[in-house]
Amino acid sequence: xxxxxxxxxxRHVVELGSFAAAARHLNLSPAAVSKNIGELEAHLAVRLIxxxxxxxxxTEAGTLYYRQIARVLDELEEADSSLGPLQxxxxxxxxxxxxxxxxxxxxxxxxxxxLSRHPDLxxxxxxxxxxxxxxxEGFDIAIRASDRLEDSSLVARKxxxxxxxxxxxxxxxxxHGRPRSPEDLRQHSCIQFTLSGHVxxxxxxxxxxxxxxxxxxxxxxxxxxxxRDALRAGFGLSLIPLAYVRDDLEAxxxxxxxxxxxxxxxxxxAVYPSRRxxxxxxxxxxxxxxxxxxxx
Amino acid sequence: xxxxxxxxxxRHVVELGSFAAAARHLNLSPAAVSKNIGELEAHLAVRLIxxxxxxxxxTEAGTLYYRQIARVLDELEEADSSLGPLQxxxxxxxxxxxxxxxxxxxxxxxxxxxLSRHPDLxxxxxxxxxxxxxxxEGFDIAIRASDRLEDSSLVARKxxxxxxxxxxxxxxxxxHGRPRSPEDLRQHSCIQFTLSGHVxxxxxxxxxxxxxxxxxxxxxxxxxxxxRDALRAGFGLSLIPLAYVRDDLEAxxxxxxxxxxxxxxxxxxAVYPSRRxxxxxxxxxxxxxxxxxxxx
DNA sequence: CATTTTTCTTCACCAATGGTGAATAGTCAT
DNA sequence: ATGACTATTCACCATTGGTGAAGAAAAATG
Numbered sequence: 229x230x231x232x233x234x235x236x237x238x239r240h241v242v243e244l245g246s247f248a249a250a251a252r253h254l255n256l257s258p259a260a261v262s263k264n265i266g267e268l269e270a271h272l273a274v275r276l277i278x279x280x281x282x283x284x285x286x287t288e289a290g291t292l293y294y295r296q297i298a299r300v301l302d303e304l305e306e307a308d309s310s311l312g313p314l315q316x317x318x319x320x321x322x323x324x325x326x327x328x329x330x331x332x333x334x335x336x337x338x339x340x341x342x343l344s345r346h347p348d349l350x351x352x353x354x355x356x357x358x359x360x361x362x363x364x365e366g367f368d369i370a371i372r373a374s375d376r377l378e379d380s381s382l383v384a385r386k387x388x389x390x391x392x393x394x395x396x397x398x399x400x401x402x403x404h405g406r407p408r409s410p411e412d413l414r415q416h417s418c419i420q421f422t423l424s425g426h427v428x429x430x431x432x433x434x435x436x437x438x439x440x441x442x443x444x445x446x447x448x449x450x451x452x453x454x455x456r457d458a459l460r461a462g463f464g465l466s467l468i469p470l471a472y473v474r475d476d477l478e479a480x481x482x483x484x485x486x487x488x489x490x491x492x493x494x495x496x497x498a499v500y501p502s503r504r505x506x507x508x509x510x511x512x513x514x515x516x517x518x519x520x521x522x523x524x
Numbered sequence: 525x526x527x528x529x530x531x532x533x534x535r536h537v538v539e540l541g542s543f544a545a546a547a548r549h550l551n552l553s554p555a556a557v558s559k560n561i562g563e564l565e566a567h568l569a570v571r572l573i574x575x576x577x578x579x580x581x582x583t584e585a586g587t588l589y590y591r592q593i594a595r596v597l598d599e600l601e602e603a604d605s606s607l608g609p610l611q612x613x614x615x616x617x618x619x620x621x622x623x624x625x626x627x628x629x630x631x632x633x634x635x636x637x638x639l640s641r642h643p644d645l646x647x648x649x650x651x652x653x654x655x656x657x658x659x660x661e662g663f664d665i666a667i668r669a670s671d672r673l674e675d676s677s678l679v680a681r682k683x684x685x686x687x688x689x690x691x692x693x694x695x696x697x698x699x700h701g702r703p704r705s706p707e708d709l710r711q712h713s714c715i716q717f718t719l720s721g722h723v724x725x726x727x728x729x730x731x732x733x734x735x736x737x738x739x740x741x742x743x744x745x746x747x748x749x750x751x752r753d754a755l756r757a758g759f760g761l762s763l764i765p766l767a768y769v770r771d772d773l774e775a776x777x778x779x780x781x782x783x784x785x786x787x788x789x790x791x792x793x794a795v796y797p798s799r800r801x802x803x804x805x806x807x808x809x810x811x812x813x814x815x816x817x818x819x820x
Numbered sequence: 821c822a823t824t825t826t827t828c829t830t831c832a833c834c835a836a837t838g839g840t841g842a843a844t845a846g847t848c849a850t
Numbered sequence: 851a852t853g854a855c856t857a858t859t860c861a862c863c864a865t866t867g868g869t870g871a872a873g874a875a876a877a878a879t880g
Binding site for chain 2: 848
């Protein structure tokens with residue numbers, strides 16, 4: 229058991245009122261939360277939480293322990309933070325390669341704030357959907373969005389995972405009908421993002437059943453933003469990361485279809501040469517990425 | 525990095541004044557201490573300790589951080605301890621199988637104290653050098669001392685490792701001479717512990733070189749205590765766990781030979797059925813074993 | 821009251837982690 | 851100058867911790 233993780237998990241379970249809520253908040257699986265709490269209780273030889281599947285309450289020991297460790301965790305965070313003025317501040321040139329759409333959609337608005345907080349830092353950001361060779365091309369860090377990650381000697385730090393969704397403009401759906409199953413996609417015009425791992429066929433899963441449907445259309449493009457524009461224009465359906473179209477969905481400009489089917493996930497990684505000697509500028513950027521992307 | 529481990533390591537490095545001393549105190553390798561400190565510094569983006577190979581000093585940040593985390597660690601320990609009155613106290617019958625000599629030498633004196641601390645516990649201790657089948661024979665936990673551990677579905681928790689040493693009584697050495705190399709053992713009378721993995725030949729290593737020497741003698745016995753008695757009586761040389769003869773060596777009743785050669789280690793494990801649901805009585809006994817054996 | 825939904829638990833699995841031995845470089849004591 | 855000891859680094863590997871899936875249970879819903 230990682231004691232600190234377990235204490236953090238315990239704290240969140242108490243404060244959020246359920247294992248499931250704590251799991252969501254901490255980006256852990258419910259199994260992990262259950263395991264951490266169980267092992268903490270075993271370690272302490274005391275039951276901290278009485279729980280059933282929908283309800284929980286703290287024991288006397290749990291109440292006492294929560295009060296104490298919440299303070300301890302706060303003090304620990306304060307101890308870390310208190311070193312701020314003494315830290316080597318991030319400085320110099322930071323060269324980053326990042327995928328075009330992901331950066332424009334998810335990171336670009338926050339980058340000026342990041343640079344404001346680090347006045348000694350210069351950011352050289354290359355938006356590029358190629359898989360660059362970090363070492364050869366002189367990058368400090370790269371962001372990769374992929375439904376798969378190639379084996380590499382580089383360190384890959386997972387930042388977030390976002391699902392793909394199938395959607396279209398309401399006007400398109402009114403005109404061409406709403407697909408009710410993945411097979412129905414064969415009769416539809418599908419916009420294809422050619423840098424993805426699912427150009428010509430899309431895979432769907434539901435209740436353990438997986439289907440793979442060939443799709444086609446008249447628009448193939450290497451930019452997800454262009455895909456989004458085409459979607460907005462009612463040019464067809466597409467399978468696209470949710471993060472890129474969340475605003476459109478909320479505004480009603482686009483609608484989801486086949487919602488009860490799940491498809492591929494898009495995992496976002498930060499890739500950098502070494503886990504050790506992570507210089508302050510890379511560390512600062514990593515922290516920034518984690519903060520920005522974990523809420524996606 | 526396990527943050528709590530790293531903080532504990534940092535604290536001990538500061539308080540003991542060196543990486544090596546902290547390593548010894550914490551039963552870690554120097555490499556582990558170095559790694560933990562390095563990763564803690566990387567995590568904090570600040571240097572905590574300036575060090576050369578023989579000297580170290582705290583930085584300003586290190587001094588500040590040490591004060592804070594020492595308090596945090598104390599409070600955490602206090603939080604754990606405060607649950608004592610609320611813990612399920614160990615109760616009932618605890619059935620333990622343990623090897624004869626190890627228990628008599630290393631554990632027996634402390635067992636009454638353990639039982640005093642747990643008034644609701646009854647200990648049924650079977651001293652047996654056989655490899656018992658815990659589940660079949662109804663033990664809660666077994667201690668195994670071995671230079672190898674068979675693969676098993678049981679949980680094996682390493683408690684300690686003690687080296688073997690070759691020694692004899694001074695009178696024996698005066699009469700028969702002192703072996704200067706492992707090969708010299710061929711000309712000596714060697715007492716053989718027949719339950720060990722090295723009955724008929726002993727393996728020695730030095731500077732990457734390993735030699736295996738057949739040995740023989742007129743006394744073969746299944747008890748290390750009897751071996752020790754025979755050693756004391758000047759009956760020959762033997763390869764025996766240091767823990768069993770430490771007092772005799774310190775008192776001058778026995779003398780080591782071939783000290784610059786290393787031999788097999790004796791690893792001591794606690795073996796029990798499941799890592800989970802470690803009931804309080806088993807946990808209490810495990811904690812006792814750890815405390816008793818880590819100073820061996 | 822039956823069904824559905826959601827939660828918590830458990831297990832086997834596996835990717836990630838943390839400790840290690842060995843080698844090396846550096847520093848202090850002799 | 852040499853020896854002894856410490857700290858660092860690396861490749862390795864045993865252990866660990868998170869996971870998906872399945873199942874059981876309990877609360878919500880109709």
